[in-house]
Amino acid sequence: MSTFYPVIPAGGSGTRLWPLSRQGSPKFLHRLGPDERSLLQLTLARLEPLAPPARTYIVCGAAHREAIAAQLPDLPAENIVVEPAGRNSGPAIALAAAIIEAHDPDAVMGSFAADHLISVGDAFRAAIRNAIAVAETGRLVTVGVTATRAETGYGYIQGGAALGIGDAVDVRSFKEKPDAETAQAYLDSGEYVWNAGMFVWRVADLMDELRRQVPEIARLVQPVADLWPSDTPRARALLEDVWTRMPSISIDHAVVEGAAARGRVAMVPGDMGWSDIGDWDTIAEIGLLEGNRLAQPRDTLLLDSPGSFATTASGRAVTVVGVPDVVVVETPTAILVVRRSEAQRVKEAVDLWKSRGRDDLL
Structure with a gap:
């Protein structure tokens, strides 16, 4: 063999x-x-x-x-x-x-x-x-x-x-x-x-x-x-x-x-x-099904926001109230808010930041 x-x-x-x-x-x-x-x-x-x-x-x-x-x-x-x-x-x-x-x-x-x-x-x-x-x-x-x-x-x-x-x-x-x-x-x-x-x-x-x-x-x-x-x-x-x-x-x-x-x-x-964890909608699905949060779950709070998902990489508290089916991602240098149904379009946003010369965000 x-x-x-x-x-x-x-x-x-x-x-x-x-x-x-x-x-x-x-x-x-x-x-x-x-x-x-x-x-x-x-x-x-x-x-x-x-x-x-x-x-x-x-x-x-x-x-x-x-x-x-x-x-x-x-x-x-x-x-x-x-x-x-x-x-x-x-x-x-x-x-x-x-x-x-x-x-x-x-x-x-x-x-x-x-x-x-x-x-x-x-x-x-x-x-x-x-x-x-x-x-x-x-x-x-x-x-x-x-x-x-x-x-x-x-x-x-x-x-x-x-x-x-x-x-x-x-x-x-x-x-x-x-x-x-x-x-x-x-x-x-x-x-x-x-x-x-x-x-x-x-x-x-x-x-x-x-x-x-x-x-x-x-x-x-x-x-x-x-x-x-x-x-x-x-x-x-x-x-x-x-x-x-x-x-x-x-x-x-x-x-x-x-x-x-x-x-x-x-x-x-x-x-x-x-x-393949291809976008934030997939991450939200995994997190919601498994009760998982990506970085610091105690620093995220979702109230009356079914289907939504939030994560923070800096330790700052992230709160979502009354907003269903969104993903909120907080990092020290950028914040993303996106509808789960629009998650594939995050790449468009990255391309637009690049066109503005914001290579520091890439």
Whole structure:
């Protein structure tokens, strides 16, 4: 059986969770659930039964390296791979795959976002073990999350014929975020699951697909990876140079969709209590269902405000009276008040502050 290596891409700034999530302190570094640990710490913890920190890699930006190292003291320093600049998930995952392949050519790797919340860890690990078994047959495997509602904010995966390995199936198609009517049709059909962006594959198979579909990425990461095991400082210096020529593309568009069209992608479904915590409405839902408050619950008071949610990061008391279905977020430098139904528009507000030159708020 191949050795399993998790990879955690930790990028982005989570603008829909502004003002808590910022460029210098993105959402994966925060506690956004009932646990005292950050989303990143929770991600590593649920992977540890599958692979120790010594076999886990994180790809991040330079601005977050120190904070990640502080939160994950058991992770070897050389396993934190710093991107010189954000280039979407394709190059980040390709670089990690090439580094792992240079160390262990027969390895199976998995890619897992740093900022998602999964409440049923055993179900998650069962799905990943099944995905590993499928990946060892040469398939690229995506982990689909059981759809529980007609969600318009997620992409969907259409399953096909059973493969005879656990509950794995062929992938018939990937669908972009649908409108409400289409999402309901997907849910009613029973053929679709949510695309949570979790992937498992042999590193050799992924590198083959990269060379086939986006050869420029494979060509640029290979010399860095070849140096990494023997001379990591020199490899990091080379990375600075090659990254200036690196295209920006997601791993879905770079590899997965093209491979699926040729029948090479499989899907393992999972009912694991997954959430991408994509906006404040989601946070409010989690907080209200679990009686959870993000930062200092004793400093928030909601009176006759059903469906509302408040949090404070400075210690100042936040009071909401007679206002239903809103989110109030207080930080030392910014205050957000938003209707839950308008939570996706927080990114617009961040863009407007940026256009005003208020980089201090970003």
